[in-house]
Amino acid sequence: MESIGGDLSTMAPRPFMEGHLAAIRAISTSREYRIGEVVLEAGEALDRFVLVEEGELEVADPATGKRLLAATLKPGQFMGELSFLNGGPMTLTMRACAPTRTLEAPRAAMLRLMSDVPEIGDHVLTVFSARRRRIFEAGDSSLVVRGAERDPAVARVASFLNRNRIPFHEERDGEPEVSWSGTRLVDPTPRAVARHLGLDLKAKPPGALDLVIVGAGPAGVAAAVYAGAEGLKALVVEDSAIGGQAGTSSRIENYMGFPTGISGADLTFRGQVQAMKFGTCFAMPRRVEKLARHGDGFCVTLDDGEELCARSVLVATGVQYRRLPIDRLEEFEGAGIYYAATEMEARFCAETEVIVVGGGNSAGQAAMYLSRVAKQVHVLVRGTGLAETMSAYLRERLEADPRITIHTGSQLHRLDGEGHLERVVIATSSGSVAIDCRALFIMIGAAPNTGWLSGLVELDRHGFVRTGAEVGASSSFATSCPGVFAVGDVRSGSVKRVASSVGEGSVVVSAIWSHIHAPPPASVGIGG
Numbered sequence: 001m002e003s004i005g006g007d008l009s010t011m012a013p014r015p016f017m018e019g020h021l022a023a024i025r026a027i028s029t030s031r032e033y034r035i036g037e038v039v040l041e042a043g044e045a046l047d048r049f050v051l052v053e054e055g056e057l058e059v060a061d062p063a064t065g066k067r068l069l070a071a072t073l074k075p076g077q078f079m080g081e082l083s084f085l086n087g088g089p090m091t092l093t094m095r096a097c098a099p100t101r102t103l104e105a106p107r108a109a110m111l112r113l114m115s116d117v118p119e120i121g122d123h124v125l126t127v128f129s130a131r132r133r134r135i136f137e138a139g140d141s142s143l144v145v146r147g148a149e150r151d152p153a154v155a156r157v158a159s160f161l162n163r164n165r166i167p168f169h170e171e172r173d174g175e176p177e178v179s180w181s182g183t184r185l186v187d188p189t190p191r192a193v194a195r196h197l198g199l200d201l202k203a204k205p206p207g208a209l210d211l212v213i214v215g216a217g218p219a220g221v222a223a224a225v226y227a228g229a230e231g232l233k234a235l236v237v238e239d240s241a242i243g244g245q246a247g248t249s250s251r252i253e254n255y256m257g258f259p260t261g262i263s264g265a266d267l268t269f270r271g272q273v274q275a276m277k278f279g280t281c282f283a284m285p286r287r288v289e290k291l292a293r294h295g296d297g298f299c300v301t302l303d304d305g306e307e308l309c310a311r312s313v314l315v316a317t318g319v320q321y322r323r324l325p326i327d328r329l330e331e332f333e334g335a336g337i338y339y340a341a342t343e344m345e346a347r348f349c350a351e352t353e354v355i356v357v358g359g360g361n362s363a364g365q366a367a368m369y370l371s372r373v374a375k376q377v378h379v380l381v382r383g384t385g386l387a388e389t390m391s392a393y394l395r396e397r398l399e400a401d402p403r404i405t406i407h408t409g410s411q412l413h414r415l416d417g418e419g420h421l422e423r424v425v426i427a428t429s430s431g432s433v434a435i436d437c438r439a440l441f442i443m444i445g446a447a448p449n450t451g452w453l454s455g456l457v458e459l460d461r462h463g464f465v466r467t468g469a470e471v472g473a474s475s476s477f478a479t480s481c482p483g484v485f486a487v488g489d490v491r492s493g494s495v496k497r498v499a500s501s502v503g504e505g506s507v508v509v510s511a512i513w514s515h516i517h518a519p520p521p522a523s524v525g526i527g528g
Helices: 016-028 082-086 107-116 118-138 152-162 190-198 218-229 244-248 263-278 344-349 363-371 392-399 498-516
Strands: 027-031 039-040 047-056 056-062 093-096 100-106 145-146 169-171 177-180 210-212 235-236 281-283 288-294 297-301 307-315 352-359 374-380 404-408 411-417 422-428 432-438 441-444 483-486
Touching: 016 100, 016 107, 016 118, 016 392, 016 441, 027 210, 039 352, 039 498, 047 107, 047 432, 082 107, 100 107, 100 118, 100 404, 107 118, 118 263, 145 218, 152 177, 152 210, 152 344, 169 210, 169 404, 177 190, 210 218, 218 498, 235 307, 244 363, 244 404, 307 422, 307 498, 344 363, 344 441, 352 363, 363 374, 363 392, 363 441, 392 404, 422 441
Parallel strands: 145 169, 210 235, 210 307, 235 281, 307 483, 352 374, 352 441, 374 404
Antiparallel strands: 027 100, 039 093, 047 100, 056 093, 145 177, 288 297, 297 307, 411 422, 422 432
């Protein structure tokens, strides 16, 4: 299955071509480091591009000061990983292990060069992506998450990091906590961690915005790529994780170009990297709560009252799984009840009974993925079968897997447990059944996220955004309010598939560009 980057262990070091090296040298200054001198400390912003000309750099453990990895950077190689794109912090310390001379270019100048000379950009991004994959999979980071299985708050942080492909070191033993470079976070929340990582509004581009994209699912990320490519100054605001509902899918096999499959999180993460390459910025986890007109544009109000103003807004908030009306649901959320089936949640399911509620593709993908680690997976479907709600290839796999049991005509009846979910009672047409279960995944319904639109655009009777001919607009993705557009699952009449959402997000940018660059209406004078 495809991942977020290449395998660093199989990639031979490849120096820059002489012409490209000369271009980097033209925007750089030369620096020298003594043995043991730190080039960049863990936690410091990756604000410059560092290329080794002579000498050698090593990765040091910020806690112990010892060398962390056997591999080092030698002449012709460069420092950093994908955090460079948004000026985020290093999660590891880099220092000289020999007398070293470097070329160091300011981040903004290097990003411009990467854009102007695609071959340089491709080289840097290929290495950065492979490093992110290696660090993420190995868990080499000064960001430590401990005891996620025993603390819902810590589990939420771990899930946020995992879904956004942010490297962290996980420890299962010891008091549950989240720490950064040895300092314990008093209030371990995704928002607090995001501030440390430079993922909040510090990443906002300077100057006036052309476009605010609300939502970073496949549609929003695709629009972010094309907006940046067209030179629009865009900011994406996401309230949880890149990928949206698609990001909870552990394996997507029917998306063109990935014959061996790819997880929803990895697919959209790749898109985020592309968008950042073109200059689009991301802010998360931040929730938009209100939309208002402002001059010839709009302002969105965030969850802390801060406002972001732009000339246009793209609604790409998708849909969310419905929360079931059952007692003790909130008590067990994060402590046995989950709304995503990724690598992080799968760790809680080893050799246990697992229940997946839902009959759509996301539920089917979750059941297949979890069946690899769980003792048994029970899929609860209210209807008489899966034929109308799930792709044929998934349905056939579920029905053929002996570790998956499909319960049709069934629904949740009761949740039991002390501090953590321990048992679920399901109601069926023939009575009730109790299942000892420590992991329950709810993946039903499609409630649109449109409450924040403040009545400025027309919605259908189910709360989805009406667009195009329905509201008399020339663009298929324009809403009833000029300057506000909608794409993806949140749009009334859309096809609820990842490929369709990516297509809509790609196409809508043309209409947004035309709106932003349209000449002002001619004033009508009175002749004398």
